[in-house]
Amino acid sequence: MTTDSLTVPVAAKPATTTKLTGLTNHNTTALSGITGWTVSKTTAVYNGAPTAALGSVQNRMDHIRATEGGRATGYASLIAVRNKLKELSTGGSHPAVQVTIKRAKKKPATTTTRTGSPMARMTRKRQTEYTTAELVSALETSWAAIRANHTEVPAVVIIVGSGTATKHAKYGHFAPTRWQHGEQRLAEVLISGEGLKRPVEEVFTTLLHEAAHALADVRDIKDTSRQGRWHNQKFAALAGELGLDATKDPKIGWSPCTLRKETATTYKGAIAELKNALIAYRHPEMTGGPAKKNNNNAIACACSCPRRIRVAKAVLELGEITCGVCDSTFEPDE
Numbered sequence: 001m002t003t004d005s006l007t008v009p010v011a012a013k014p015a016t017t018t019k020l021t022g023l024t025n026h027n028t029t030a031l032s033g034i035t036g037w038t039v040s041k042t043t044a045v046y047n048g049a050p051t052a053a054l055g056s057v058q059n060r061m062d063h064i065r066a067t068e069g070g071r072a073t074g075y076a077s078l079i080a081v082r083n084k085l086k087e088l089s090t091g092g093s094h095p096a097v098q099v100t101i102k103r104a105k106k107k108p109a110t111t112t113t114r115t116g117s118p119m120a121r122m123t124r125k126r127q128t129e130y131t132t133a134e135l136v137s138a139l140e141t142s143w144a145a146i147r148a149n150h151t152e153v154p155a156v157v158i159i160v161g162s163g164t165a166t167k168h169a170k171y172g173h174f175a176p177t178r179w180q181h182g183e184q185r186l187a188e189v190l191i192s193g194e195g196l197k198r199p200v201e202e203v204f205t206t207l208l209h210e211a212a213h214a215l216a217d218v219r220d221i222k223d224t225s226r227q228g229r230w231h232n233q234k235f236a237a238l239a240g241e242l243g244l245d246a247t248k249d250p251k252i253g254w255s256p257c258t259l260r261k262e263t264a265t266t267y268k269g270a271i272a273e274l275k276n277a278l279i280a281y282r283h284p285e286m287t288g289g290p291a292k293k294n295n296n297n298a299i300a301c302a303c304s305c306p307r308r309i310r311v312a313k314a315v316l317e318l319g320e321i322t323c324g325v326c327d328s329t330f331e332p333d334e
Contacts, residue, residue, distance in 0.1 A: 016049045017046060018050045018053040019046075020081065020085075022276075023042050023081075023269060024270055026149075027077050027081055027269075028042070028043075029074065030078045031044045031081060037056070042269060054082065057078055057082045061078050073151075076144045080145070083137055083140055087133055134277045135278070136158060136159075137277070138277035139158045139160070139207070140158055141270055142204060142271070142273075143189070143211070145267055145269070145270040146211050150211070152215055152218050154218055156187045156189045157181075158189050159188060160196075162193060163190075164194055169194070169284075170192060172191050172195065172210050173228070174187060174189055174213035175187060175189075187217065191206060191207070193281060194281065194283070196281040202259075204259065205244060208243060208244050208257070208259070209239065212241075215242070216235065221234050222234070222304075225304055226302070229251075229252055229255075231252060231253040231254045231255040232254065236254035244257040244258065244259060244260065245258050245260060297312055298310040298311060298313075299313055301316070301321070302331065303323035303329065304326045305323060305326045307323055307330075309321075309330060316332075
């Protein structure tokens with residue numbers, strides 16, 4: 001009786017650890033040195049609950065930002081880890097986050113066997129459910145990995161939306177200063193839901209493509225024209241800097257890009273995590289029938305702002321029409 005009364009309370013207090021898997025080298029390097037974390041090549045374990053793990057990472061980020069700034073080495077890598085932990089602590093789920101409960105060993109005679117552990121049941125549930133949070137988190141992790149390798153690439157707000165709602169279908173876009181966060185303006189990167197049907201390497205290529213536009217914006221380089229549809233050789237050079245090979249298309253310029261093998265190796269961890277999240281995609285917009293024909297002879301033209309005007313064909317043929325705002329030429333919006 002006395003022995004049993006001493007051992008039962010010890011076994012009733014579980015020791016909790018928080019384990020992150022599928023991490024990149026940048027993630028584990030950034031976590032090294034934070035009290036309570038034990039890291040290996042692709043995993044990190046915190047000796048405590050997810051909320052405590054989140055607090056330790058956030059404290060390190062606050063310290064780095066206060067002393068070195070938001071572009072300091074390792075800061076972007078910690079953002080991805082923080083997002084995973086924050087998502088878990090608020091009731092979400094993520095395939096790269098696991099929580100394990102370690103209990104004190106009990107004697108076989110007093111051990112109660114259960115069919116299916118909480119972790120097993122939770123894993124089975126995740127396999128049949130879909131959450132947007134998993135997808136956005138994986139995209140944010142990929143963007144953080146890109147920023148870790150190319151520190152000039154800025155922080156952005158990543159959204160998933162329609163790529164077929166406008167006249168010209170797209171896999172993604174970059175829009176500078178689209179979001180307001182306190183006193184800071186943030187750029188937007190859209191990844192089209194229709195494009196998520198593609199192989200993961202092509203989706204990651206789209207992220208690098210938009211990162212090239214972001215780099216052009218930071219360096220004040222004009223890399224496109226015709227409302228962003230025509231990609232010039234300056235864009236091709238930036239894409240090459242980020243690990244893509246650009247080829248020229250007669251309609252959209254140097255926009256088509258392919259992922260180099262060595263680039264795929266560099267981002268192997270981020271690509272693997274993104275692949276796990278690509279379990280749904282969006283269907284294209286339904287059209288309401290053929291577009292109405294325009295009976296007049298005016299031609300719709302646009303500049304780089306973009307501003308739009310309609311000009312008679314004969315007037316347009318007399319010479320170039322220049323926008324007084326962006327100094328670019330109005331061109332037919334075909």
